[in-house]
Structures are given as C-alpha cells and as structure tokens.
Amino acid sequence: MAVKGRAEGERDPLALMPPLISTGVTLLGALVVGWLAFLTPVLFDHDSNRTRMAERYEVGLAVSACGLVVPLAMLVISWVLPWRRHHRGSRVAAAVLAPVSLGALYVLVLVLTFGL
Numbered sequence: 001m002a003v004k005g006r007a008e009g010e011r012d013p014l015a016l017m018p019p020l021i022s023t024g025v026t027l028l029g030a031l032v033v034g035w036l037a038f039l040t041p042v043l044f045d046h047d048s049n050r051t052r053m054a055e056r057y058e059v060g061l062a063v064s065a066c067g068l069v070v071p072l073a074m075l076v077i078s079w080v081l082p083w084r085r086h087h088r089g090s091r092v093a094a095a096v097l098a099p100v101s102l103g104a105l106y107v108l109v110l111v112l113t114f115g116l
Contacts, residue, residue: 015083015091022078022095026071029099033106037064040113053113060113067105074098 041057078094081087 009084009086012083012085012088015088018092018095019075019078022098023075026075026098026102029102030068030071033102037061037106037109040110056115057113060109063112064105064109067108070105071098071102074101 037060041053074094074097078091078098081091081094083091
C-alpha cells in the first residue's frame with residue numbers, strides 16, 4: 001500500500017524525534033523523581049512511627065529501584081524499533097509510556113511507603 005507515492009516500508013524521516021524527546025524528558029523526570037523519593041521521608045517524618053515508616057520506606061525504595069527497568073525498557077524499545085513508517089505508532093507509544101511509567105513508579109513508592 002503506497003502513501004502519496006511512497007512505499008509503506010520506507011524510512012520515517014521523523015523517526016528520531018519521539019525517542020530523543022522521550023529520553024530527555026525521562027532523564028529529567030528520573031532526576032526529579034529520585035530527588036523526591038529520597039526527600040519524601042524527611043517531609044513526613046514523625047517520631048511516633050519512625051521505625052514502621054523506615055521499614056516501609058526501604059521496601060518502597062527497593063521497589064522503585066527494580067521498577068526503573070520499565071521506563072528503561074520503554075526507552076530501549078522506542079530506540080530499537082525499525083525506523084520505518086509502519087512502526088511509527090509503536091515507537092511513539094513506547095516513547096510516551098517511558099515518562100508516564102516513571103510517574104506511576106513514584107506514586108507506587110508513595111503508596112508503599114505511606115499507604116496513601
């Protein structure tokens with residue numbers, strides 16, 4: 001099937017943009033989320049439940065460290081997909097899901113740590 005005289009398997013001229021933008025946004029988001037994840041217990045520190053919260057916070061940090069595989073995998077998928085027109089939707093979806101999954105990971109850490 002041809003689109004305006006071009007073959008469907010032809011290289012996408014804008015294939016570099018979604019992974020490149022997603023990588024920048026995800027790296028910046030990872031710095032912010034990492035900073036917030038380590039700063040959050042200081043903001044909510046109470047003397048009455050310090051040990052209980054410390055245990056839960058350790059679990060939350062362990063889950064967040066393991067959970068960083070998901071945004072990294074989404075970035076790798078967005079870069080590795082063939083740069084052809086028919087892969088454009090998959091590439092954009094993976095590029096969008098990388099920073100979104102990073103935000104979901106921070107919410108998961110909050111839920112595990114504080115039971116919000």
